Amino acid sequence: MAARILIVEDDAKxxxxxxxxxxxxxxxxxxASDGITGLNIARQNKPALIILDIMLPGMNGIEICRQLRLESGVPVIMLTAKTSDDDKLAGLDTGAxxxxxxxxxxxxxxxxxxxILRRLPGTRTPEIIKCGQLTLDFTRHQVTLNGAGVKLTAVELKLLGAMAAEPGRVFSRSQLIEQALGYDFDGFDRTIDVHIGNLRRKLRLNKTNTCFIQTIYGAGYRFVCEPEI
Structure with missing residues (x-):
């Protein structure tokens, strides 16, 4: 069966x-041509990916993405006329x-x-990775921390899987972009930083700063199985 793609955009052309x-x-x-209808279609039809405008009648794309991230990890591509770095970061920070x-x-x-669809989790990584209280199950697209489920986007899970498959290795931004995004990078360096920031927030242990992902200043990021505070 063909994968379903949902476009939420108010411009018919x-x-x-x-x-x-x-x-x-x-x-x-x-x-869907408005935000509320788009959110309802997403919930009812479970598309494989959503292309989402930001400026929409009824409910804007940022709020739609925020609502979706409370419910699922469906991949979201923002398609919008808002071009500033702050706008891009706002979209990515909500989970796009x-x-x-x-x-x-x-x-x-x-x-x-x-x-994005080709790089959904499961390729070039083991089926299950366990690191202490953290378990990544790529056959089920599930992540658990302390026994509780963690909702990640497709890109977040791909990033986490790439790093967790080689704990201790330092990945540069360009290496992570190639692993998780899979297309020519356009120079927006902070994209990976936003995704990593979202991962850190979701993977904090006991609401502390303890995290599985470390920043190696001037080099990139690495995953550690035994995080330190």
């Missing part, structure tokens, strides 16, 4: 353009996996959709 390119790749495309600004190349958007 943009919807049809994106629909055309995604349909060529064999995806089944769903669409990628951020594309308008005007955009539909071919690039389709390529990024393929890249």
């Amino acid at each position: 943009t919807v049809e353009l994106v629909r055309l390119y995604l349909a060529r790749d064999g995806y089944r495309v769903l669409a 996996d990628d951020y594309i600004t308008k005007p955009f190349s539909p071919r690039e958007l389709a390529a990024r959709v393929r890249a």
Whole structure:
């Protein structure tokens, strides 16, 4: 069965353009022109990926993404005319996996959709990784910490899986981008920092600063199985 992609966008021409390119790749495309309808369709149809505008009637894309992240790790690509770094960081900080600004190349958007779906967890990592109180189960796309489930986005889980598969190794930003995003980087260096920041927040032990991911200043990040405070 073809994967379902949901487009939440109030510009009909943009919807049809994106629909055309995604349909060529064999995806089944769903669409909504306002935020509330888009959120309801996402909840009812469980799409494989969501392409989400920020400026929408009814409910904006940031709030939709925030609501989705309380419920699932469905990949989200922000597609918006808001172009500042602060706007990009706001989108990524709510849990979006990628951020594309308008005007955009539909071919690039389709390529990024393929890249994210192709890199859903499970490739090039063991099926299960256990580090103390943390367990990563890639066959079920589940992460547990102290026995409780942790909701991660597809990119977050891919990042965590890449690092956890080689504990102690220092990964540069460019290496993590290649592992988790899988397309040519456009120079927005803080993208990975935002994803890592989200991971740290979600993986804190006992609401302290104890974390499995360490910053190696000037070099990148590494995963440790026995985190230190």
